[in-house]
Amino acid sequence: MDQLVIAGGQPLTGEVEVSGAKNAALPILCASLLTARPLVVDNVPELRDVGTLLRLLGDMGVLVERAPRRVTLCAESLKEAVAPYEWVKTMRASILVLGPLLARFGRARVSLPGGCAIGERPVDLHIKGLQAMGARLEVTHGDLVGEAERLRGARIFMDKVTVTGTENLMMAATLAEGTTILENAAREPEVVDLAECLVAMGARIRGHGTDVLTIEGVPELSGATHRVMPDRIEAGTFLVAAAATGGEIRLSGARPRTLDAILDKLVEANASVECQGDQIRLRMRGPNHGVSLRTAPYPAFPTDMQAQFMAMNAVAQGTTVVTETIFENRFMHVQELRRMGANIEVEGNAAIIRGVPRLEGATVMATDLRASAGLVIAGLIAEGETVVDRIYHLDRGYEKLEEKFSCLGASMRRRVAGGNA
Numbered sequence: 001m002d003q004l005v006i007a008g009g010q011p012l013t014g015e016v017e018v019s020g021a022k023n024a025a026l027p028i029l030c031a032s033l034l035t036a037r038p039l040v041v042d043n044v045p046e047l048r049d050v051g052t053l054l055r056l057l058g059d060m061g062v063l064v065e066r067a068p069r070r071v072t073l074c075a076e077s078l079k080e081a082v083a084p085y086e087w088v089k090t091m092r093a094s095i096l097v098l099g100p101l102l103a104r105f106g107r108a109r110v111s112l113p114g115g116c117a118i119g120e121r122p123v124d125l126h127i128k129g130l131q132a133m134g135a136r137l138e139v140t141h142g143d144l145v146g147e148a149e150r151l152r153g154a155r156i157f158m159d160k161v162t163v164t165g166t167e168n169l170m171m172a173a174t175l176a177e178g179t180t181i182l183e184n185a186a187r188e189p190e191v192v193d194l195a196e197c198l199v200a201m202g203a204r205i206r207g208h209g210t211d212v213l214t215i216e217g218v219p220e221l222s223g224a225t226h227r228v229m230p231d232r233i234e235a236g237t238f239l240v241a242a243a244a245t246g247g248e249i250r251l252s253g254a255r256p257r258t259l260d261a262i263l264d265k266l267v268e269a270n271a272s273v274e275c276q277g278d279q280i281r282l283r284m285r286g287p288n289h290g291v292s293l294r295t296a297p298y299p300a301f302p303t304d305m306q307a308q309f310m311a312m313n314a315v316a317q318g319t320t321v322v323t324e325t326i327f328e329n330r331f332m333h334v335q336e337l338r339r340m341g342a343n344i345e346v347e348g349n350a351a352i353i354r355g356v357p358r359l360e361g362a363t364v365m366a367t368d369l370r371a372s373a374g375l376v377i378a379g380l381i382a383e384g385e386t387v388v389d390r391i392y393h394l395d396r397g398y399e400k401l402e403e404k405f406s407c408l409g410a411s412m413r414r415r416v417a418g419g420n421a
C-alpha cells in the first residue's frame, strides 16, 4: 500500500489552485441518470471516488466520455439498475444512484452500505423519503431493492439533516408527479450546486440553500452543461496546514463565502485572512492560539474539517475542546496524533487538546479520508519524518495532494508499495 513520507517543520508558502468539489461532483454525476440527453460536467476532480462512480455508472450502461476535468455522460438507456456491494463498500456515496434510478427507470438494486470507520451511517431517511413518494423498498440478501411506478410528490420531514439523503430525495422528486416539499433539508453548498445543475436540466426547484426545498416534478429532464463548485474542504485543508506551520499562502479558484465558518475559526486562531474574488490569502499574525469548535450541519463548522483543526490545536498555545456532533466515531486520528506527542483526551464526543510545543514524526495509519488529512497536517508540523500509511483514503478525496503541497514548499513524497518512487 502506498505511503506518504513527510519531512516536517517547514512553514508552507506560495500559491495553490483549488480543485472541483468531490462532494458536489459525485451527486452531479449521478444526476445524469435522470435524463436521456447528454450531461456535460466540468471542473471534475481526478479522484479515486470519481473513478469508482464513473465505473459504476458505466457498468449500468451509461455512456461515459472523459477528457481532462470534463466528463460527458449519456444515460439514454440502461443495461441494469444495480449498484453491487464491491462498489458501495468502497464508496458509500454510491447510494446516490438510488433516487435517480427509481425516478426514471422505476427500479433499483443498491447494496446496503455497512458501517464504516467513522460510524454507523444508516440510510433510513433516504428509504423513508422514497417510500413516502410511493416507492416499494425492501432489503433482500443485503441489497436494497426498490420498485416504483411514477413517483408522487410528498411532504417529507427529515428527522436529521442529511446531505446525501437530501440529494437523493431532491433528484427523485424532479421527475415525480406533483410537488415534493423537503423539510429540514441540508443547506450545504454541494446540495445547492446539485440543485443548480438540476435546474439547468429543466428541474423546478425552489429554496435550495434553505432548509425547505420545494420541487415541482416534470415529466422529463434535458441535458445541460454544469461546472462543479470549488472544493471547500480541500481549500480549508490547505489553509489550516498553512496556519499550523506558521506559513503564508494564497488559494485561487476558491469560493470564500462557502468557507465562512472555517475562515472565522482561522482568524480566531490568530491568522489574518483576506478574500478577494476567488482568492483567499492567509498569513499567521503570531503564535497559533488554537480554537475550540463544535461540528454541525452547514452553515456551522463542517465535520469534514474537524481532524485538520485538531492537528493544528495539538501545537497551539493553551487548551481547546473539539466537539463532534455528526458522526459517533470520528476521533480515529486521536490515537495517531498521540503517538506523535499530542496531549489529547477524549470524553464522549469531545476531545480536550492541551497544546504541546512540538510534535515528533512517526509512522501513522490513516483510517478515513479526513482523519488522514489531519495526519498529513500533523506530519507537516512535526519535527523529523512522518510516514502516513494507507493513503488510498487520501486519494479518494484530494487531487494531486503531494504535488500541491510540494508547490507550497512542503517536503512530501509518495512511496509506492513495492517501489521507492
Ligand code: UD1
Pocket: 023, 026, 092, 093, 120, 121, 122, 123, 124, 125, 126, 127, 160, 161, 162, 163, 164, 165, 190, 302, 303, 304, 326, 327, 328
Ligand atoms: C456527507 C458527505 C460527508 C460529510 C457528511 C456530513 C458526501 C458524499 N459526503 O455524507 O463528506 O462528512 O455529509 O457533512 O457528500 N443519518 C441518518 N440516517 C440517514 C442518513 C444520515 O441517521 O438516512 C445520519 C448520519 O448517521 C449522520 C448524520 O445523519 O449522523 C449526517 O449524515 P449525512 O449528512 O447523511 O452524511 P453523508 O451524506 O453520508
